[in-house]
Structures are given as C-alpha cells and as structure tokens.
Amino acid sequence: MGDVGQILVSEFVGTGILMTLGVGVGANVTLSGTFGKGGGYLMVAFGWALGVFAGVHVAHGSGAHLNPAMTLGMLGRSFMPGGPGEYAPGIAITGATTLAYLVAELAGAVAGAVLAWSVYRAHFDKHPVAPDKLAAMATGPAVRSLGRNAFGEGVATFVLVFVLLQLALTPSAIGPLGVALTVLGVGLGLGGVTGWAINPARDLGGRIAHALLPIRGKGSSDWSYAWVPVVGPIVGGVLGGVAAQLMS
Numbered sequence: 001m002g003d004v005g006q007i008l009v010s011e012f013v014g015t016g017i018l019m020t021l022g023v024g025v026g027a028n029v030t031l032s033g034t035f036g037k038g039g040g041y042l043m044v045a046f047g048w049a050l051g052v053f054a055g056v057h058v059a060h061g062s063g064a065h066l067n068p069a070m071t072l073g074m075l076g077r078s079f080m081p082g083g084p085g086e087y088a089p090g091i092a093i094t095g096a097t098t099l100a101y102l103v104a105e106l107a108g109a110v111a112g113a114v115l116a117w118s119v120y121r122a123h124f125d126k127h128p129v130a131p132d133k134l135a136a137m138a139t140g141p142a143v144r145s146l147g148r149n150a151f152g153e154g155v156a157t158f159v160l161v162f163v164l165l166q167l168a169l170t171p172s173a174i175g176p177l178g179v180a181l182t183v184l185g186v187g188l189g190l191g192g193v194t195g196w197a198i199n200p201a202r203d204l205g206g207r208i209a210h211a212l213l214p215i216r217g218k219g220s221s222d223w224s225y226a227w228v229p230v231v232g233p234i235v236g237g238v239l240g241g242v243a244a245q246l247m248s
Contacts, residue, residue: 003091003092004100006061006062006091007091007104008100008104009061009104010061011066011101011105011108012104012108012111013058013059014055014056014059014064014108015055015067015108015109015201015205016055016111016112017051017054017055017058018051018108018109018202019051019108019112019113019116019202019205019206020113020115021048021050021051022048022052022112022202023112023113023206024120025043025046025051026136027117027119027120027136027137029043029044029047030135030136031132032123033122034120041191045188046184048183049180049181049187050180052066052179052180052183053177053180056175056179056180057176061088062088062091062101063088063089063091065087065101065105066105067105067201067233068102068105068106068199068200068201068234069161069200069233069238070237071087071098071101071102072234072237073165073237073238073239074093074165075093075098077165077242077244077245080245081245082245083245087101105201106200106201109202109206110205110208110209113205113206113208114209114213116137117215120136124136124218130219130220131219133217133218134210134221135195137207137209137210138197138203138204138226138229140194140195140222140225141193141195141225142194143193149194149225149228149232150232151232152194153228154232154233154236155236156190156233157199157232157233157237157240158236158243160182160198160236161240161244162241162247163182165240165241165244166244166247183198194232197229198233199229199233200229200233200234202229203230211223
C-alpha cells in the first residue's frame, strides 16, 4: 500500500472510531430521550477515553496518532538534536507523510461525527436547546475568555503529548490502555475549563459536521471560538514534543 496509503487508511479509520464513540457519548449524555441523559462529565470523560483506546488499537499500523497535535509534536521533536526520523516504525517523517496524517485525521474526525449523529439523529432533532446540539459534537468553554481558553488547551495538550512520548520510551509501557488513561487523566485534571479538545481534528471535525449536517434547530456552530481548540493544542503539542526530546 505504501506509507502514505497506510497512513490514510489507518488514521482515517482510527480517528473515525474515536469520534464515533466520543461524539456518541456526548450525544448520549446531552440530548433529550437518551438512556444516558444527565450522565455527567465523568461519563463523558470515560467515554472519550474508551474511544481513544479503541481508536489506538485500530490505527496501530500508522502509530495511531489520531491527533494533529501529536503528529506536529513528533514533527517538532524531529528537528531537535538526536530527534527521531520516523513517525512510526517504517514510516519516515517527510512532507508527504505529515500531510497524510493531518488529512486523514481531520477526514476521519468528520466521518466519525457524522456517523454518531446518524445514530442519534432523532434525539438531535427532538432536543429543544440549540447550544446543546453543538456541545454534543464540539467543545466550548465553561467561562468564555478566549486567551485563557487557548492557554488551557495548550497546557492540557502539552501534558498529553509529553506524557505519551515518554510512555512510548518506558519499558513497562501498557500500549493503548496507557494512552486512554493519560487522556482520561488530562480530561479529569485539566478539562473543566474548555471541555479538553486536546486535538484540533476532534473539535474541528465535529464543528464542520455540525455546520454541514441537516440538524433541526441546530443554531450557531460558534466559529468565533473555533480557533481556540486548534491553535492551543497545536502550540501545546509542538512544545510537548520538543520537551520530550529534551528529556530523552
């Protein structure tokens, strides 16, 4: 298939699984008439962590980035002295492979959000509160302060990328479970400010799906906030990659 083809398939499917389960738990907790209605933040955090666990298993062939912040963090790390030259075993860091990761991650995120919506479509259409429909698919701040929100996303993503890159070097690493537990820990510890996108594709993919889908009474997709869960995680991810290399 070649490196680019392997990346496109693996990252698209893995990110799609992640988003299907993640947006699904958001819809289950938020929308009217579901069995999970009112399950709360802890249910959402565990649902996303388990979505990551499933997605990482599925995308093992490409190293399971599932997140542009992770890809760009590894790219930043590669520019450091002694930095690795591969994204995953046998996949060199090049312009073509970098672009393949980013495209597949975003496309998979949109596809996963659409699939989750298709399962919960009746509940999206029935739910009377428009902002809740966006909240089921994309993130939003608890207190809107864009600079502080971006800082929170950056710190959370820095911790995520830094820890995951260190985890990969630890002899006792526990694979996808370690990734899922790290995501859960970041969400529980740092996610209360913004809903912890920590992944530009996760938020942008869900927001694009919300904007394009025929959701009854959906309201605004809040594009004025959309840069926060993109820029914050990218900056945090790159810094996390650089810090991980400095620690190696």
